[in-house]
Amino acid sequence: MALASSSASVSSPLNRSFASHSAQELKAASVGSRLSLDRQVASLVATNSGQRRSSIKPISAELKRHNSSVPKAVSVVAPTPEVVETEKVEKVVDWEEMAKELEHASPLTIMDRALEEFGNDIAIAFSGAEDVALIEYARLTGRPFRVFSLDTGRLNPETYQFFDTVEKHYGIRIEYMFPDTTEVQALVRTKGLFSFYEDGHQECCRVRKVRPLRRALKGLRAWITGQRKDQSPGTRAEVPVVQVDPVFEGLDGGAGSLVKFNPVANVEGTDVWNFLRAMGVPVNSLHAQGYISIGCEPCTRAVLPGQHEREGRWWWEDAKAKECGLHKGNLKQEETSSSVHTAVKEVDIFNSDNLVTLSRTGIENLARLENRKDSWIVVLYAPLCQYCQAMDASFVDLADKLAGSGVKVGKFRADGDQKAYAQQELQLQSFPTILFFPKHASKPIKYPTEKRDVDSLMSFVKLLK
Numbered sequence: 001m002a003l004a005s006s007s008a009s010v011s012s013p014l015n016r017s018f019a020s021h022s023a024q025e026l027k028a029a030s031v032g033s034r035l036s037l038d039r040q041v042a043s044l045v046a047t048n049s050g051q052r053r054s055s056i057k058p059i060s061a062e063l064k065r066h067n068s069s070v071p072k073a074v075s076v077v078a079p080t081p082e083v084v085e086t087e088k089v090e091k092v093v094d095w096e097e098m099a100k101e102l103e104h105a106s107p108l109t110i111m112d113r114a115l116e117e118f119g120n121d122i123a124i125a126f127s128g129a130e131d132v133a134l135i136e137y138a139r140l141t142g143r144p145f146r147v148f149s150l151d152t153g154r155l156n157p158e159t160y161q162f163f164d165t166v167e168k169h170y171g172i173r174i175e176y177m178f179p180d181t182t183e184v185q186a187l188v189r190t191k192g193l194f195s196f197y198e199d200g201h202q203e204c205c206r207v208r209k210v211r212p213l214r215r216a217l218k219g220l221r222a223w224i225t226g227q228r229k230d231q232s233p234g235t236r237a238e239v240p241v242v243q244v245d246p247v248f249e250g251l252d253g254g255a256g257s258l259v260k261f262n263p264v265a266n267v268e269g270t271d272v273w274n275f276l277r278a279m280g281v282p283v284n285s286l287h288a289q290g291y292i293s294i295g296c297e298p299c300t301r302a303v304l305p306g307q308h309e310r311e312g313r314w315w316w317e318d319a320k321a322k323e324c325g326l327h328k329g330n331l332k333q334e335e336t337s338s339s340v341h342t343a344v345k346e347v348d349i350f351n352s353d354n355l356v357t358l359s360r361t362g363i364e365n366l367a368r369l370e371n372r373k374d375s376w377i378v379v380l381y382a383p384l385c386q387y388c389q390a391m392d393a394s395f396v397d398l399a400d401k402l403a404g405s406g407v408k409v410g411k412f413r414a415d416g417d418q419k420a421y422a423q424q425e426l427q428l429q430s431f432p433t434i435l436f437f438p439k440h441a442s443k444p445i446k447y448p449t450e451k452r453d454v455d456s457l458m459s460f461v462k463l464l465k
Helices: 002-008 013-052 081-085 095-102 107-121 132-141 157-170 181-191 202-217 269-279 285-289 334-345 360-368 386-390 392-402 416-425 454-464
Strands: 122-125 147-150 175-177 222-224 242-244 259-261 355-357 375-381 407-413 433-437
Touching: 095 107, 095 242, 107 122, 107 132, 107 222, 107 259, 122 132, 132 157, 132 269, 147 202, 157 285, 175 202, 181 202, 355 392, 360 375, 360 407, 360 416, 375 392, 375 454, 386 392, 392 407, 392 454, 407 416, 433 454
Parallel strands: 122 147, 122 222, 147 175, 222 259, 355 407, 375 407
Antiparallel strands: 242 259, 375 433
C-alpha cells in the first residue's frame, strides 16, 4: 500500500526523481531476492538429485566464483529442476565385478544380461561349430539378437550348408565378414595357397580372419563368443564369463571400448552337446565325421579317439600355438609357455631296441645314398605332437616285427632347429611324416595315408621292399 501511495502522489521533478530512485532500489532488491530463491531451489534439487544418483556428476555444475572479480549483481542462471532432470546420464559398469557376479550363473542368464546391457550394439560370433548353442540361448531369452561370422573363403562345404540351415531354422540373417580381396591376392601370389604349412598359420589367419574380425568389432560395443575353459587348457583355462577385450577395439575406439561375453566359459563340452541334443538344434555334419573344433578346411581335420578337440586344428604346429589370433589375449607370457614346453619335451617317444635314432648327419647320409645295404622306414616326428604320440605303439610294434627282415626302422626328431631342413629336404609338411628308403632309389617314398596302424604300415613296407 505504501508503494502504491507513493506512486500516486508523484508530481514535482524532485518527487519524480525520488520515486524513480526508490523504484530502482526496490526492483534490485526484488531481483536479488528472486535470484537467491532460485539458488536455494537449485541447491535443493541438486542435493536430491545427488541422493538419487550419487555416482553421477551433473553436467551443468555451478560456476566457480572469485570474490575479487565477480560483482554481486552478476546475472548467473542457476540450473532449474527441468535442466537437471534432462541431463545425459552416463552409466559406468564395473565389468570385473559383473564377472564375479555371473561367475556361477547359467549360460542363459549370462546371455540375457549381455543382450540387456547392449541391445543392438552386441553380436554373437558364430563359427559354424558347436557355438550354435549361443544362438539357441539368445533365442530362449526372447530378446532381439545379432549374429556374425567370418567367411575366410576356405571353409568346408558342410560348414556353408550349415550356415544356410541355421539361418532358416532361426529365421535370421547371419552378418558375414569377408577378407580384403587385395590382401588375399597378395598373400597367395607371393607365397602360394598353402604357405601356412611351411611358415605357420598366423599370417594367413591374420589376413583371412583377424582383420575382418577387427572391422566387424569396430561397429559394436560388445561381442559374445563360444570360448570354454576346457577347449584349450594351455590358452583358455582362465577365460572369464565377462571381460574387457584385451586385444580389439569397439565402436568408441581405444582400450577398454569393447566388452567380451563368454557365456559357456565354465561349461564342459559334453554338457554343451547334451544341451544341443536336448533342444534339437541343427549341427554341422562334420561333427559326425570326427571333427570337433572346426575351422578352415586345409587347417582342420578329425581327431583320433582320446585326443583333445583342439588337436584337429593346425596339427603340424606345436601344441602351444592353438590360437589363430581371434582370442590372442588368451596366450600366456612366452617365458611361462617356454618353460612348460621345455619340461614336456624331455620325454621322448618311439623307444625300442629295434628302432635306430638318427642324428642330422645320419639322416643326411641315408638320404644321400643311392645303393643301400638295407631298406629303411623312418618317422619324422615331434615329441609333443599328439598324432605322433597316438602312433607310438604301432610304430614300435612295426619295428619289432621287422627286426631281422632286411628293413631297418628309424626315427628322426624333426622339430625345433631341424624343422626347416626336414621341410626342404625330407618332404615334411606335418607330423608325423613317414618315409621309406628303398635299397636302389635315390629319393625316399613318402607314406601317403593317415592310417598309422601296424597292419597298414606293414602293407606299405611289403609293397616296396
